[in-house]
Amino acid sequence: MDTKIIKIDKDNFNQEDLNKAAKIIKANGVVAFPTETVYGLGANGLNPEAVKKIYRAKGRPSDNPLILHIGEVSQLDDLVEEITEEATKCIEEFWPGPITIILKRKKVVPDIITAGLDTVAVRMPESSIARTLINLAKVPIAAPSANLSGRPSPTSAGHVIEDMMGKIDMIIDGGETGIGIESTVLDLSGSTPIILRPGGITYEDLKRILPDVVEDKANLENDIIPKSPGQKYRHYAPKAEMLVFTGNLEAVVNNIDKYTKQAIIEGKKVGIMATDETKEKYNDGTIKSLGTRMDKTTIANSLFSALREFDHLDIDIIFAEGVEKDNIGLAIMNRMMKASGGKTIKC
Incomplete structure (x- = not known):
């Protein structure tokens, strides 16, 4: 066509x-x-x-x-x-x-x-x-x-x-x-x-x-009759495996850093979905800031484009910082959880 x-x-x-x-x-x-x-x-x-x-x-x-x-x-x-x-x-x-x-x-x-x-x-x-x-x-x-x-x-x-x-x-x-x-x-x-x-x-x-x-x-949950788009199946998924890290921000950064080093040792190409507040704290992997935690609409705006950018870079695994679930943060976390297939690390 x-x-x-x-x-x-x-x-x-x-x-x-x-x-x-x-x-x-x-x-x-x-x-x-x-x-x-x-x-x-x-x-x-x-x-x-x-x-x-x-x-x-x-x-x-x-x-x-x-x-x-x-x-x-x-x-x-x-x-x-x-x-x-x-x-x-x-x-x-x-x-x-x-x-x-x-x-x-x-x-x-x-x-x-x-x-x-x-x-x-x-x-x-x-x-x-x-x-x-x-x-x-x-x-x-x-x-x-x-x-x-x-x-x-x-x-x-x-x-x-x-x-x-x-x-x-x-x-x-x-x-x-x-x-x-x-x-x-x-x-x-x-x-x-x-x-x-x-x-x-x-x-x-x-x-x-x-x-x-x-x-x-x-x-x-997966075993439901969907009344709305986005309620069933893995959605918004990058080609790479994806893990979402939640909890105290300092602990999240430390754990992503640890997981990144291990993944690199295993020969994997790592992408990190960070924020303006944390992007300078990472030394390894391909780091992309989605925006600032002070205005989470900036994070929402760049989430999907960042996932596609990682696809173009042939990233093997993505480690993503979670955000607080207030206001639009709830929607961001919903999309991240769908993109990762529900794979999370609680820090």
Whole structure:
């Protein structure tokens, strides 16, 4: 397949720039496009044959549900049975933005989107490119992250090209994404609001407007029926083995240093995912700072790109510093744990 690439300035474009992409979506093709979180792999979310092309391009298991993306709040009425009071609060506070809500679905939503569940996940992205594309296509767009299944999510068009060239119809190059990790997924289909996947909208953010919101304890378990992308299978994984070190920061640094020396003795090429506060404390291995612990959004923004950089360097094993699980730190640790397959060293 000949994959076309179009470059768009996310701060200065007109609708004509996106008409070709919208026509592809209308014709049941597949287009990769930037959002404020990561790049999405988009197709007509109401056409099962179009959605099958997403699964084929990604190599994604069909029991992993997809998120429908809408351009206007009014489009939600066509997809769900009821917009609950909790959903209304979240929409008013956080849409457009990096939060996906799960509600009871209408029959118009195909089973292939929901993996046969009676619920559907929907979000309205903040990215003006994404919303303009959705509105031009005049259909909700199903859009998981635009990477091969299990690989680190793409935060630049280059990452998408790496995984999807020749597999899809078009890639919209809108530069690097802002947040760098996927949206928060909030299940509002039951009596208690449950965060199924932590993301850019944090537990603390949600607690302000939904006092009874809880974290899903099954996030790191494998034997579950997923209601949200990212709940099953190893995700975001680099080619290298990965270990996450948690606990007291000084102990984390000392243990990574010890493990690095041993791995080098064994002939392994080591990558270290450090932070600005610790990067100078390591003398061995290939060291990459993800950002500062004083502002963990910087760490979230560079996590996936760092994993891909280590792939390009043919790293054999990655030792990653964990972060505190407050605010966006919870989402960072969720992604690190998925990327490592749950392999941790408690220090």
